[in-house]
Amino acid sequence: MIKKPRLLSVLDVLSGMMILAAAGLVFFYAPVEQMMGLVQKVFYFHVATAWVGMLGFIVAAVAGIFYLAKRTEQWDITGFAAVEISLIFFLTAIILGSIWAKPAWNTWWTWEPRLTTAAIVELIYAAYLLLRQGVDDPERRARFSAIYAIFGSISIPLTFVSIRFLRTIHPVVIGTAETAGKGGFNMDSPMKLTFFFSLAAFTVFFVDLLWHRIRLGKLQAEVEKLRIDTYSNGM
Amino acid sequence: MKSYLGAIRAIIWKDLTAEWRTRESLTSMLVFALLVVLIFNFALELDIQAQESLSAGVLWTTFVFAGTIGLNRSMALEKDRGCLDGLLLAPVDRSVIYFGKVIGNLIFMLLVEIIVLPVYSFLYGVPVFQPGFFLVVLLGSIGYVAVGTLLATMVVQVRTRDILLPILLFPLTLPVIIAAVKASQGFLQMIPFDEFSSWLNILIVYDLIFTAVAFMVFDYVVEE
């Protein structure tokens, strides 16, 4: 058994507290936005979950590179864990976005590049899971998914590129500042603070989850090894 | 170097000879391409006006589906009687196998495009005969085949190989496809070059990145 590290316990508590604090900031500190009203509060979580999603996919790609270089099971577990978690976060981002879209654009979903590319990124990593499922040999599975994760991360920048090159109603904040795009809004400083704090909170939360998931992966590997021994002694 | 190119040539020669025997891949790709055009037509009841702006999209969807068929078949042949092992046992660099297969697959895909384009142009009166457009077709196909060959090699070693290729390949190559569609649209609709030249750049950049990365990781795909 791997003992639970002290730092992880600390991280558990920290991430829990930060998420709570972020929620507190969102609902009690940040002002209600004038044009959109209460729904705008979704914004903080929408962006934070989307960010964490992206982060995980990039972690997976990096883990992929390390796996191919080092060939240690640990990197495969890391990559898989990152994708699994991010897939859920990213889906959450899409769902939150579409909850927001209903009042903002008067529709749950519209086919515009950012949303479509977001859906496709989700599909890329759903395909990643399918690929893993199709391979029995763990070594080969690790290799293939590492490669696929690397390619997936090459495709992601398009989601950022797309909103810059294509006409879109999905707003661009990062990089082009302030009120780019229709329906964007100015952030005053309590909003900014809340925004960046929730980004930080979700990032810590992500690291915490990832750590747990990696530990779980390792335990599973351990259990498998125990099974090997009982199994082959039985033969 | 000479034997390096010789080995690549041997692989291409082998693929072309086998195809010449049966002409299965080419005819299937062609028939399927025409079918996709027809299905679009039926499902969407395209008329000439609508065509104008949709042509690029329809054409690339057609190429992409036909391409998957070709890629799938090409790698299935390698796996059939264990031939991929045969290739891997040969004392040549893995990149020989990769480039040999990429070039073979590209030839098939281009052949299909060369036939589909005039037909489409004839049916819908779209002005396809422009060097710029041909360049886009070539660049798009290269990017698609570069990744496609890699993934097909991977998929063929997987239990679910019958179905996995399009699922893995389509979303991954979307950057190339979107860029190709946009650039094609530019040429087909006679939009001023400046307005869509950035798409052409994206296309070239993605081609380079995809080919380079695919080439670098191919080793990892074929080792066991």
Place this chain on the structure above:
Amino acid sequence: MKSYLGAIRAIIWKDLTAEWRTRESLTSMLVFALLVVLIFNFALELDIQAQESLSAGVLWTTFVFAGTIGLNRSMALEKDRGCLDGLLLAPVDRSVIYFGKVIGNLIFMLLVEIIVLPVYSFLYGVPVFQPGFFLVVLLGSIGYVAVGTLLATMVVQVRTRDILLPILLFPLTLPVIIAAVKASQGFLQMIPFDEFSSWLNILIVYDLIFTAVAFMVFDYVVEE
């Protein structure tokens, strides 16, 4: 009679158990279906207005492609270790094998449709929740699977099995698909029933004819 139904049940049980092990067919069909929806979107830049009239076409194209994937995989499994021969050697009528496979395939296809429809309705705001429309989906799927199972059985015995199925199946089932598209359009666009009821009739007639003919010729497909 009891053993007749028992044998059909055994075949369905076997397909479901194997699928339950891996869930490969279902997930692949699903992911592919969603991909097709997305690709349409990109290629055609559909907006909500355009959707209105195209929904039926897009939906059926999606089902048809996803269906092909399912059919292909289902028969590939039968051929894998020669299992089809195993079935053919069993002392049961050929129709048992045919109906067993048809029902299994139909279950998979309907499951996929059950998931895709709400998603699609969510994405495009199309009013899919109508009993009449569900009936059309069921009827269309039956016709498609009835012919598809027959052809998949045929294709799997042919060397080019990786690619042949869609090429044979799409044109052949076009009557069913067109009728299904038209009838679906009627329901989705709230057109008065009288105006498109003839399409529903055509659909039913084709279902009957296709199933009957497929049933009758299945024997010839599996003999060597």
Place this chain on the structure above:
Amino acid sequence: MIIVKKLVKRFGPITVLRDLDFEVSPGEFVALLGPNGAGKTTFLRILASLTKPTSGLVQVASFRLPEQAVSVRAQLGVVSHLPLIYGDLNAEENLSFYARLYGVKQPRIREVLDLIGLTDRKGDLVRTFSRGMQQRLAIGRAILHSPRILLLDEPHTGLDQEAGEILDEVLREIALQGRTVVMTSHDLVRAAELATRLDILSRGRIRASASEGEFGSTDLVDFYRAALQGKGEAA
């Protein structure tokens, strides 16, 4: 039990079987020998009702083929080049599926699993089995419904010492029970040990036939050679 008269089978321009005559009485154990490409597999597939003859009379268990194929099939057990089992089911499920098709009771499955020595691995998916383990299961599948006639195409392929002996044992027992066996093989010695008759197929016909007693293990190779060169041509 099996009567074949003037059987012809063509694949396009190639005539594989030409005017082949062949007869097996109940309880006989015929080993079908012959060079590569002689048509042994093709012939067995015709007897198994899997391939249609081009012309000629084929009668198995007093039913005519291809007309009364269903009645024939209930009497047949077949082992072919491929194992005829599902990779995504485990060993037990495979047998239990075929049991349902043949109307066989469940206890028989356990019996067969014991016989082929796969009881330990009955819960493992067949696709993880080695070649020989799959071959064992294939044999189990063929004898599941205790068929009156067994058709075996090189059944010893891939079997190890132990499994080969088990198969020999099973075959001897089956022969003792008065069942009929036709088996192809390239192993003259083994064939001679098991069979009550050796038939040699070459150039489309049975070129020689020797009953138990007529063949001593010493002149087997000579007998086989002579048959191929047409000296033993009796038909």
Place this chain on the structure above:
Amino acid sequence: MIIVKKLVKRFGPITVLRDLDFEVSPGEFVALLGPNGAGKTTFLRILASLTKPTSGLVQVASFRLPEQAVSVRAQLGVVSHLPLIYGDLNAEENLSFYARLYGVKQPRIREVLDLIGLTDRKGDLVRTFSRGMQQRLAIGRAILHSPRILLLDEPHTGLDQEAGEILDEVLREIALQGRTVVMTSHDLVRAAELATRLDILSRGRIRASASEGEFGSTDLVDFYRAALQGKGEAA
């Protein structure tokens, strides 16, 4: 020629080879025996550089695997369970394709075709060949470039009397030329006839090893049985 130390190979939870030690001197002819699922095929694939070992040292022709695989491959001829030839090319084209990959001259192709007895059918597509004919071609493919080391996985499978003798002849000649051979087989008698050493693989290791002279054909089965039961356990 071949040195293997502490080789381990796992497929997920199953350990197929554990701490296997194995050594072959130049000119030796080793027959690798063992029950179904022992890992013979896996072991040969590792020697052929087709499968990566989980851990351990593997050295073939004084090159280390998997690092120096390309140099190893030029020295290797491999016959596997599958024929490794293209169904849509004819026999001659298949050989001529591999000849180009191995840098072999054309006249050698005719020589090999003669040797395997397929000169008559050299223009026919391989997919119309019977199992045994494909196996013959597979052997031709493996010896095309006169490799210094031959790895054969049950090479007699499906071969008829004549082809089996041809193969035996080829193997004897190759052994005479001082080349090294490792062959798996389930046919004890044939293995003993051909090989200079019998190794028995079971439960992940070489359990017994006997050199020419040590094994007389009488106690072969005993020797094999004893090894399996761990009595011959030397390693």
